[in-house]
Amino acid sequence: MNVVVCSGGTATNSLTPCFSNISTLKGHELTYILPISDNGGSTSEILRIVGGPAIGDIRSRIVRLLQDEQLVELFGHRLPDDKLQAKKEWNEIVEGSHPIWKNISVEVKEMCRSFIIHMQAELLKKIKHSNPFQFERASIGNFFLTGARLFLGSLDASIELMMRIGRCSPLVHVIPCINTNHTHHISALLTNGEMITGQSQISHPSKSLPEDNGIAHSAKFIHLLGSYDDHLKILLDGEEEEEEEEAEEEYANPIYILPELKNSQLHFDKLDESQNLPAPVHRILYINPYGEEIKPMGNPRAISKVKRADMVVYSIGSLMTSLLPILILGNLAEVILESNNTKKVLLINNKYDREVFGLDGLHYVQMIIDSMSRAIAGYRQSKGIYSENGSFEWQDFITDVIYLKNGEIKIDETIFKKHNIRCHQIASSDKMESEELEKVLNEIGLKN
Known part of the structure; x- marks a missing residue:
């Protein structure tokens, strides 16, 4: 079967043999769609001096496939x-x-x-x-x-x-989620109204900087004024990008950039989870150098691969900073929604991280569904399409959930069955192993 894997870098690298075995070894295409918003580590130095998209996750995946x-x-x-x-x-x-x-x-x-x-x-x-x-x-x-x-x-x-x-095999494709020569940063709007700017600042802040360096405290007043989405229009009064060509007119190495994005993120420790976010994440958004929200389009090559896919896998890794930057691209979320005959499989992380600490399986899944639904509504509105019913069925986005019996993020299968989402438990390991995952994905692929 043709397989599309949406993921960040390091976590999914260990699962590449599984994805190859169920696709390319059987003569089918395997596509990895990766984010270009990671501003941490040595990538931050390239962004600081040269500009352009963040390519650390892409390089990491390619090296695994060479x-x-x-x-x-x-x-x-x-x-x-x-x-x-x-x-x-x-x-x-x-x-x-x-x-x-x-x-x-x-x-x-x-x-x-x-x-x-x-x-x-x-x-x-x-x-x-x-x-x-x-x-x-x-x-x-x-x-x-x-x-x-x-x-x-x-x-x-x-x-x-x-x-x-x-x-690399000509059947394997590595595609950035946005086809661009420019820098794209993300921000996290928290439920307490705070805004954390920059992927590294969200997931693993540099030790050389104060912990809250990425927090735009001016955003704290949002929760006092009303709903988050309404008042983001006040705080982030950005122009929506309707076409890929418009996105190319943005910035490669802009003259002005938010101060918190200028700081080096070279020194950080991904394993340091001693301090969680001040509040849960309400939503993830793309921003321009001034901190205004933008809505870039997904890479046309990625759209084409999703249309031809028999299975789309939302892989393991950081939910907020690795997976959602892909899924909140409106045209990409739309084509996943419209792929009615495609299996859409979510792999649940085995451990909590700074971004999702405390979320149970239900809220983990709801974050994905809400984010994609919001992205589709915005994309359709930009095209002049207004739907009376803006809600979607859960199985339109996720058909199957794979989780570890001994994982920290707990799954209540009865809730997902009510939404026609099939659950698959792996009981033989305390982390997602390539061999066990391959068996489950093959079983899912054979189901009608």
């Missing part, structure tokens, strides 16, 4: 934590003298180096007018992808180049 082991090592390589050592090693890679090039053929080496050199030239141009680039922890794969995007003028083209160089 068949050329030498290029897996190259594109998966990170520079040292020490500032001086990192800069020295980067210069050696640019010059071609670093040991990492030793086992790579000359023709492939020079092809890869050309884009890395192009990235170095771009950095040299940019750092004259800003603070020096911080090379520690930097990913060589991120440098290659960014250099290729700048040279080719297309994020999609740079991804395809990296996959073809690394001998």
Whole structure:
């Protein structure tokens, strides 16, 4: 069956063998749709100096799919934590003298180096007018992808180049959820009216900054005035983007950007969950550099793959910052809704994280359904389509839920059965394993 997987980076990487086994090994297409809004880690330095979309999750997934082991090592390589050592090693890679090039053929080496050199030239141009680039922890794969995007003028083209160089299967596609050369940030509106700006600030704030650095405290008055959605129009009086062409007129490296988005997010610890959000997330939204809400369109290539899919999987990872940035794209949510014969499978995380702490399975699912319903309503309104009944059936968005018996997020199957959602329990492990998941997905694929 043709499979589309919506996910972020790290968590789903361990499940790639499962998705390959149920699709490409049987001669069918496998598509990964990934967000481009992660402004944390070494990606934050690229965004700060060069601009453009965040490509950390995309690079992470491609490296997992590459068949050329030498290029897996190259594109998966990170520079040292020490500032001086990192800069020295980067210069050696640019010059071609670093040991990492030793086992790579000359023709492939020079092809890869050309884009890395192009990235170095771009950095040299940019750092004259800003603070020096911080090379520690930097990913060589991120440098290659960014250099290729700048040279080719297309994020999609740079991804395809990296996959073809690394001998990925032509049946596997990695697609950014938005086809853009520009930066897209997200914000989280909390139920207490606070706004946290930036994906890294939402999920894993930098230790070098105060914990609430990303919170726009001016948003706190919202809950005193009325409904969140009504007063977001006051707080975030942004223009809606109706077409992909309009989105391309935005910013690559804007002159002005919100102060909280300028700070480096290089140093953070994804495992540090010692402090949860001040309040639950009400909704996730895209913003421009001024903090105004925007509504970009999903990548047309992603739309095309969803239309042809037999199964769409909402995979594990951060719900608010990895999955929802994909699903709140109005045209993408719309095409998922209209895919009546497609299995739509949600994988429930085995553990809580900072973003969803305290949510049970019901509210976990409701967050997805409410977010997609809101996105579709906004998309239809932008097209002049006004529906008298704005509510949708739950099974229009999710047909199946897979969860772990011993997972922290509890599922009450009786509630979901009332909404015609099938539940599948995995009892043999305390985390989502590729082999067990494969069995369940094959069973779901065979059902009418």
